[in-house]
Each structure stands twice: as structure tokens, then as C-alpha cells.
Amino acid sequence: MKQQINLKVNGIEHQVETDTRRTLLEVIREHIGLMGTKKGCDEGDCGACTVLLDGKPVNSCLVLAVEAQGKAITTIEGLSVSGKLDPIQVAFVANGAFQCGFCTPGIVMAAKGLLNEKPHPTEDEAKRAIAGNLCRCTGYLRFVEGIIKASQVGG
Ligand code: FES
Ligand code: FES
Known part of the structure; x- marks a missing residue:
């Protein structure tokens, strides 16, 4: 219908x-x-x-x-404001946290959801937040590091 x-x-x-x-x-x-x-x-x-x-x-x-x-x-597409990348995107780029990039939008959004809820997550919380996102290229470590890095922007 x-x-x-x-x-x-x-x-x-x-x-x-x-x-x-x-x-x-x-x-x-x-x-x-x-x-x-x-x-x-x-x-x-x-x-x-x-x-x-x-x-x-x-x-x-x-x-x-x-x-x-x-x-x-x-x-x-809604994360960057006036062409300025969100801190999580900046951190992932700086960290080289992607290869083929297919999983990247989903992982960025999962990470953003975590940072919305917990601006300063632990490493374990960062790992849990992206546990439902499959990536066949990377070892996940750079994503976790990127999330922690983004959480430190602006203290
Ligand atoms: S496309 Fe939705 S979880 Fe895989
Ligand atoms: S970077 Fe290729 S699937 Fe994650």
C-alpha cells in the first residue's frame, strides 16, 4: 500500500x-x-x-x-556543517581509518551516536559502539583510536 x-x-x-x-x-x-x-x-x-x-x-x-x-x-551527508567536517570525520581521516571505504559511513555514524551519548568514551565503549559494524579491510584499531581522538577535541 x-x-x-x-x-x-x-x-x-x-x-x-x-x-x-x-x-x-x-x-x-x-x-x-x-x-x-x-x-x-x-x-x-x-x-x-x-x-x-x-x-x-x-x-x-x-x-x-x-x-x-x-x-x-x-x-x-548531514554530519559536515557548511563544508566543515565533523570532528569524528576529521579524526578518521587523520588516522587513516579506512581502506575501501564501504563500511566508513556506517562506522562514522555509529561513532557519532556514541559521542552524542558519551562525549568521552573509554576504549571499551568505543569498541562496543562499532561492534555491529563489519569491516573487511581494517583491523578496527584505527577506528577506535579515531573515536578517542575525536572525543579529545575541545577537551
Ligand atoms: S545493510 Fe543494514 S545492517 Fe547491513
Ligand atoms: S574499509 Fe573496506 S570494509 Fe571497511
Whole structure:
């Protein structure tokens, strides 16, 4: 069944007519055209599709788009402000915390969700925050170091 839904993505309101069974991931990519959120497993296993809903990380392949109405949705495209990268992006770049980059948007969003909740996480908390995000290229260490580095920006 098709329905018109209203989604606020990166601060911008979008009206989308879509099947009520479509996931937030599908609507973000196919209707709104933001391709930074990646589609990996489409089953909640890889974390590549991580976005923030009201500041908290979720696998957007497991959330129906209709369920995200009334919530603030943040994708990787919404992290930089006026072209200025978010501190977590700066830290990951400085740390060389990516190789092929497929997992990177999801890991950045998971890390951002942690820093929203805990501005100064421990190493264990950083590891736990990205435990649901699969990366087949790196050893995860640079992500963890990047999260700790970003948490130290501005004290
Ligand atoms: S695409 Fe959503 S968890 Fe893998
Ligand atoms: S950098 Fe390639 S999957 Fe993570």
C-alpha cells in the first residue's frame, strides 16, 4: 500500500510517496537520493546502513520508513556543517581509518551516536559502539583510536 510520508533528513523535510513496507534505507537512497548510506547485507548484520534517529544509531535496513516519521534522521551527508567536517570525520581521516571505504559511513555514524551519548568514551565503549559494524579491510584499531581522538577535541 502506498502512502505519503514525511521525513526530516539532515534538517530538511521531504514528502515521499512510497510503499509502507519500504525501509528507511531504501527511501533514503532511492527516493531522497542520498547514496552515502550503504546497503550491505540488508538484514541488520553489517552496519553499513547506520544512520542516526534522534541522535541514536540504527540499522536503517531494519527500520520502516513510516516508523521514522517525526524523528530527526541524520545521514553521513548531514554530519559536515557548511563544508566543515565533523570532528569524528576529521579524526578518521587523520588516522587513516579506512581502506575501501564501504563500511566508513556506517562506522562514522555509529561513532557519532556514541559521542552524542558519551562525549568521552573509554576504549571499551568505543569498541562496543562499532561492534555491529563489519569491516573487511581494517583491523578496527584505527577506528577506535579515531573515536578517542575525536572525543579529545575541545577537551
Ligand atoms: S545493510 Fe543494514 S545492517 Fe547491513
Ligand atoms: S574499509 Fe573496506 S570494509 Fe571497511
